[in-house]
Amino acid sequence: MPVDRNSPIGVFDSGIGGLTVVREIMRNLPSESIVYFGDTARVPYGSKSAETITRYSEQICRFLIGKQVKAVVVACNTASAFALEAVQKEFSIPIIGVIRAGAEVAASSTRNGRIGIIGTEGTIGSGIHASFLKKLDPKIEVIGKACPLFVPLAEEGWTHDPVTEEVARRYLAELKSQNIDTLILGCTHYPLLRSTIRKVMGEGVQLVNPAYETALELKQLLKERNLECEADPQAEPEYRFYVSDLADKFRHFANTILPYDVPLTKKINIERY
């Protein structure tokens, strides 16, 4: 069956973090419709195993493909690290993650070849950013640090807060002492803490937000495959939001992140897919 270029793009994450990627897609591909899935019944992914995250990602891809999406963005670093290859093999539509684009920008913009990466335990433990960066330039030094409390702090709404700043100082001390000049925000929640991370790291360190880079990678991919939406550019794209739990709470949070009023979020049982 040929893919309909006016079909929506599927985007998924463990919960709300992927909305920072949705925000960049809305800004940079304003004609494209989006179907988003947030796995709020099984969030977080960062402290779970590769096998479990792969099973969850497969279920979600089956759900999104059932919604006739033309491509999928895995808007979660942990799922991108653990499950991207598996879902790319299993499904025939194009699927991209959030890791490659950020790694490429970091590699091309570092001046001293010392790049830091922060993320969940799963993402950092996978070593996947280092592996991408070393392929781009074997001389690059990569220093990774897991920051398990950043996600709950962002979800608590303590984004500009002395406690968050103290936690950031502790987590980031090692990266600061290692003289990095570029830092990849390797978890889709972390852009929400950007100003605190910037304050702690100082102006001399460039922060890379893979959400923006991923939106540009998606734009390029759709162009290359003749999958760009042909709809009237004046027509409103359609945005649909699904979650596995707490639809109202998700919608409330989504409305604080997105430049768009989320009218409805639907709850589904993802374990059935």
Next chain:
Amino acid sequence: MPVDRNSPIGVFDSGIGGLTVVREIMRNLPSESIVYFGDTARVPYGSKSAETITRYSEQICRFLIGKQVKAVVVACNTASAFALEAVQKEFSIPIIGVIRAGAEVAASSTRNGRIGIIGTEGTIGSGIHASFLKKLDPKIEVIGKACPLFVPLAEEGWTHDPVTEEVARRYLAELKSQNIDTLILGCTHYPLLRSTIRKVMGEGVQLVNPAYETALELKQLLKERNLECEADPQAEPEYRFYVSDLADKFRHFANTILPYDVPLTKKINIERY
């Protein structure tokens, strides 16, 4: 089929927190064998809905009953608040939660009738402790406060830490100003933060750990129903641990909490139950 009184007791939690209950059962019912399940693939429960937590609890009870347990302890306050009645109706073996016993002790030990309760968003939002306490004594005033960062702080191992103390000061300020004399630790993780909570609340406030009270309630229940283990008191009870993810990490954590060396933890797919 008659229940075998030498069968094990089933205990479950969203993850590791329920081990504080297992510890009390081991101490107070030393002959009883235990089958523990920690839902580490879907942890945490505290920020999820009643419907989802009930579905998860039903799956886990089916798993435990398949292991021939003679009774089940729901060693998670959120699951006790949301799902206890449903599983008690659905299954024929005795099932108890962790809320009633703690509420009874708090009610009998308060002098000024002002009781605080801390827990997850789900537990506090359910109002279940207040409802139990008001039934025991309608004059009791109950002040609840959700502390969403306590679980990730305990799991990060920051149990004696200035950051945790600052978070505790902020969460507990309202309870302190309300002149409570008794505080229920309404989440099975919180006994791990007991010394920090004590430091912030001061010696004048009695902390109630429902894990201990629940072990005593279980002992009484087994006695009343003639379900106490008849094995040779010198014989070693059998302890088995199952999780839905990251068995090794769980085992490592369990070994820091339990007065017993956990030799093996087995991973199972709970979604199939």
